[in-house]
Amino acid sequence: xxxxxxxxxxxxxxxxxxxxxxxxxxxxxYNFFWYLHFPGCAPRLLVKGSKPSQQGRYNMTYExxxxxxxxxxxxxxxxxxxxxxxxxxxxxxxxxDGTTLTVKP
Amino acid sequence: ExxxxxxxxxxxxxxxxxxxxxxxxxSNHLYFYWYRQILGQKVEFLVSFYNxxxxxxxxxxxxxxxxxxxxxxxFTLKIRSTKLEDSAMYFCASSVRLAGDNEQFFxxxxxxxxx
Numbered sequence: 001x002x003x004x005x006x007x008x009x010x011x012x013x014x015x016x017x018x019x020x021x022x023x024x025x026x027x028x029x030y031n032f033f034w035y036l037h038f039p040g041c042a043p044r045l046l047v048k049g050s051k052p053s054q055q056g057r058y059n060m061t062y063e064x065x066x067x068x069x070x071x072x073x074x075x076x077x078x079x080x081x082x083x084x085x086x087x088x089x090x091x092x093x094x095x096x097d098g099t100t101l102t103v104k105p
Numbered sequence: 106e107x108x109x110x111x112x113x114x115x116x117x118x119x120x121x122x123x124x125x126x127x128x129x130x131x132s133n134h135l136y137f138y139w140y141r142q143i144l145g146q147k148v149e150f151l152v153s154f155y156n157x158x159x160x161x162x163x164x165x166x167x168x169x170x171x172x173x174x175x176x177x178x179x180f181t182l183k184i185r186s187t188k189l190e191d192s193a194m195y196f197c198a199s200s201v202r203l204a205g206d207n208e209q210f211f212x213x214x215x216x217x218x219x220x
Contacts, residue, residue: 031207033209035211037148040213042109042196042212042213043148043211044211045208090153092150092153092161092163093138093150093209094150095140095147095148095149095150096147097146097147098147
């Protein structure tokens, strides 16, 4: 069964680098996508790819079956749910359960 | 900046009733998706749609569900006879391309409550 695994919670302090790890068992996986989700709003893509990549404060590592999202200089406003998703070439995305990030001031 | 819109933002219905959830994808996008998120659970893929056909669907997307692009702009999800367990947030998404490098843009969601 296609599954994506990520920790349910991660805690950090302001200014730190946060790492959220994700691994999967998705057949024919092509890409990782990392989304930020504030409840009540649309999930927003942070970073994606089939190789390491960076968008602003967001870095993504890439291995065939795993990826990490690194958030640099984390702020209180970054507290949200972060989803890892794995996409196949057929366009099917399998999401993880989401990681709730808490940030202490 | 173009965005995906969804209506209504909240729909309340009685069990057994039909509901239609509406989405307006970004105008130059060709691929469309529905996801759902039951309260407290993860986002789950329902279906992808391209060229007026379903490209892929999950095991959740049974005969009670259907999708349609009735005109050039709307993309709809119909649930024929709603059940209590259909209560969830339903997200529509669209993308320019399907294969691989497809950044999906999500709408804000429709909260469906089945009583």
